[in-house]
Amino acid sequence: SSGINAEYGGGIALPRVLTNRRRILPLASLICVLILILKQQGNHNRETAPQRKGNVTSYRLQLAHEGKCIGSNGSTVDVVFCDPTQNQTFSFLEDGRLVFDETGQCLIPGEDASNHRILNLGNCSSTVSVRFKLVNETYLQLLYHGKQDSPLCVSVINIKDPYTPKLRPKLGDPIGFTNCDSVGSSLNLIEETTFIRRRKHLLLSPLQNSKNCNFPACGINRRAAAVRLLAPGDVVRCHNMSECVTVVTKTARRPHLVLRLARSIRDVKGYDLPIIAYDDGPDPYPDEVMSEIAKFPNLRYVIGDKEDLGISLGRTLAVKMVQTKYFLLFDDDTILNNNTDIELLAEILDTSDATLVGGKFEYYAHFAGYFRFTENSPNERCLFHFSGAGPKNNETIVGFPSCMRCDTTSNAFMAKTADVLEVGGWSQELKIKEHEDLFLRLKAGRKKVVYCPRFTIRNVRQRPSISRESGYTRLKLERSSQMARMFMSVWNIDHHLKYGANLFRRARDLDPYPDDDEVAETSSLS
Numbered sequence: 001s002s003g004i005n006a007e008y009g010g011g012i013a014l015p016r017v018l019t020n021r022r023r024i025l026p027l028a029s030l031i032c033v034l035i036l037i038l039k040q041q042g043n044h045n046r047e048t049a050p051q052r053k054g055n056v057t058s059y060r061l062q063l064a065h066e067g068k069c070i071g072s073n074g075s076t077v078d079v080v081f082c083d084p085t086q087n088q089t090f091s092f093l094e095d096g097r098l099v100f101d102e103t104g105q106c107l108i109p110g111e112d113a114s115n116h117r118i119l120n121l122g123n124c125s126s127t128v129s130v131r132f133k134l135v136n137e138t139y140l141q142l143l144y145h146g147k148q149d150s151p152l153c154v155s156v157i158n159i160k161d162p163y164t165p166k167l168r169p170k171l172g173d174p175i176g177f178t179n180c181d182s183v184g185s186s187l188n189l190i191e192e193t194t195f196i197r198r199r200k201h202l203l204l205s206p207l208q209n210s211k212n213c214n215f216p217a218c219g220i221n222r223r224a225a226a227v228r229l230l231a232p233g234d235v236v237r238c239h240n241m242s243e244c245v246t247v248v249t250k251t252a253r254r255p256h257l258v259l260r261l262a263r264s265i266r267d268v269k270g271y272d273l274p275i276i277a278y279d280d281g282p283d284p285y286p287d288e289v290m291s292e293i294a295k296f297p298n299l300r301y302v303i304g305d306k307e308d309l310g311i312s313l314g315r316t317l318a319v320k321m322v323q324t325k326y327f328l329l330f331d332d333d334t335i336l337n338n339n340t341d342i343e344l345l346a347e348i349l350d351t352s353d354a355t356l357v358g359g360k361f362e363y364y365a366h367f368a369g370y371f372r373f374t375e376n377s378p379n380e381r382c383l384f385h386f387s388g389a390g391p392k393n394n395e396t397i398v399g400f401p402s403c404m405r406c407d408t409t410s411n412a413f414m415a416k417t418a419d420v421l422e423v424g425g426w427s428q429e430l431k432i433k434e435h436e437d438l439f440l441r442l443k444a445g446r447k448k449v450v451y452c453p454r455f456t457i458r459n460v461r462q463r464p465s466i467s468r469e470s471g472y473t474r475l476k477l478e479r480s481s482q483m484a485r486m487f488m489s490v491w492n493i494d495h496h497l498k499y500g501a502n503l504f505r506r507a508r509d510l511d512p513y514p515d516d517d518e519v520a521e522t523s524s525l526s
Helices: 021-048 192-198 216-221 255-269 287-293 311-321 342-351 389-393 417-422 435-444 464-470 472-490 502-510 516-525
Strands: 004-008 012-015 058-063 069-071 078-080 090-092 098-100 105-111 117-122 132-135 139-142 152-156 175-179 187-191 245-251 275-279 299-303 326-329 356-361 370-377 380-386 400-406 413-416 449-459 495-499
Touching: 058 192, 187 192, 216 370, 216 435, 245 255, 245 311, 255 275, 255 287, 255 299, 275 311, 299 311, 311 417, 326 342, 326 417, 342 356, 342 400, 342 413, 342 449, 370 389, 370 435, 389 400, 389 449, 389 502, 413 417, 417 435, 435 449, 435 472, 472 495
Parallel strands: 245 275, 245 326, 275 299, 356 449, 380 495
Antiparallel strands: 004 012, 058 069, 058 090, 058 187, 069 078, 090 098, 098 105, 105 117, 117 175, 132 139, 139 152, 152 175, 326 413, 356 413, 370 380, 400 449
16 A cells, blocks of 8 residues: 555655665665666766867858858758857867757768768767868868768758759758868858857847747837937038048949049039949059049049959948948949939938938839838748838928838938948848848848938949950859848848838738837836
8 A cells, every 4th residue: 555654754744665664675776776877877978078178169150152051950960040049059179070069969970861971960979970170261071081082071962962062052951971062062160259240130039919920030120210300409410521421332343433433423513522432352453544543532442352352341341441420322333413412311311310311213113112021931931122112101201301211222322330330231241132131230220211212313334245244244143143042041031022012001001010119108108
């Protein structure tokens, strides 16, 4: 019987089995054996745990070609979004082992059903875990003790060809060994603090009342408060544009277009503005080109040290050189017209808390619109861009009835230099497809964007034959689809969809998001 027939100490009743000495001894022996087994197991785990000597840095392993990361959702090693809310770091030990920091396990070799050479996570035993060496700070190459025809590198497994890496990886694709490939095996080892700084815009808390959005970027849907005019005592107006505004342009070995832009500013406005033009390098130009540049003393023409710098990095580097409180962004193939009202943009930034004021390209439809992250299903994260919805919604700002609030404008705008640098400028991972990325960063940082369609500028592209001969057209076409996928990886989305203005109000009504004023009011009442 297991009924209670005794009391111990302060009235705690014990089962009869525990008051019988004949039964206590065998049970105690069993408990001791179990404790000994658990202790030995713990010692075994400590003996096989990786020994970290010195300062070991944790890295995100990013697939350089398209921007996703290497991570794990269990025992396998897979392609995942680079998610700052998840621990996805690896430590590269001195002996060449890679440790997944979340579990403390090492990369070990394995095979799937088709005998592909995949990587798994397992015990960090010296006889099981594999060793790597980092080649050119880009490739994780497998160390072999025997002869090998060609080196093997960590890559995304290609099911159709196990020796060649997959160049367009999907979430969940396995990671393993393939022949080393200059593109498919290229990795970015990003130190964790650097990664978090780059992805801080994905760390906003999602809105609690959202019906269709519950992933890292969803917090960006919250709108900043309405644009407000500054108090008269806080207004510092620009009376001399050249002391307040610097033109910034990124070019790709097209100095003739930069010179045309500089002449256009002088001819239309009647004055020169400081200009910073950042060009790809590293080769200098002939003397006749440099002599033409010298005719514009306010033009600072910077030739970078890389052949393919990219629009994003070049623009950010140029803005870091700006000494004025505002900068005016133009593409190199634009020219001014009589409606390029630079003074209007400066007046808005002088007198309000707006961060950026953009205009319209002549002969083009309205581009200014709104962004919205949503989730069509648990496995379909989307970004909607409602192009042209700014004028349709017509949220005019106080004091400037021809201008309206929006999330994004065209690529011709004036902005507060400090505010753009505060959000990190443009993402250097994007060689092109950088435009919406900047405006999403501004939205995440609660910066206010204004659109003034009265301000126009003209896009005059160079002759197609020149673009073809220089290789510009070919490079842009090759990059376009790759950078589109990189953009989606940066923002952890599966689809990037563009819709017209008419659908914006419908989407907003189906799942309304409060602006910061409404959130603050709700918080104060709770």
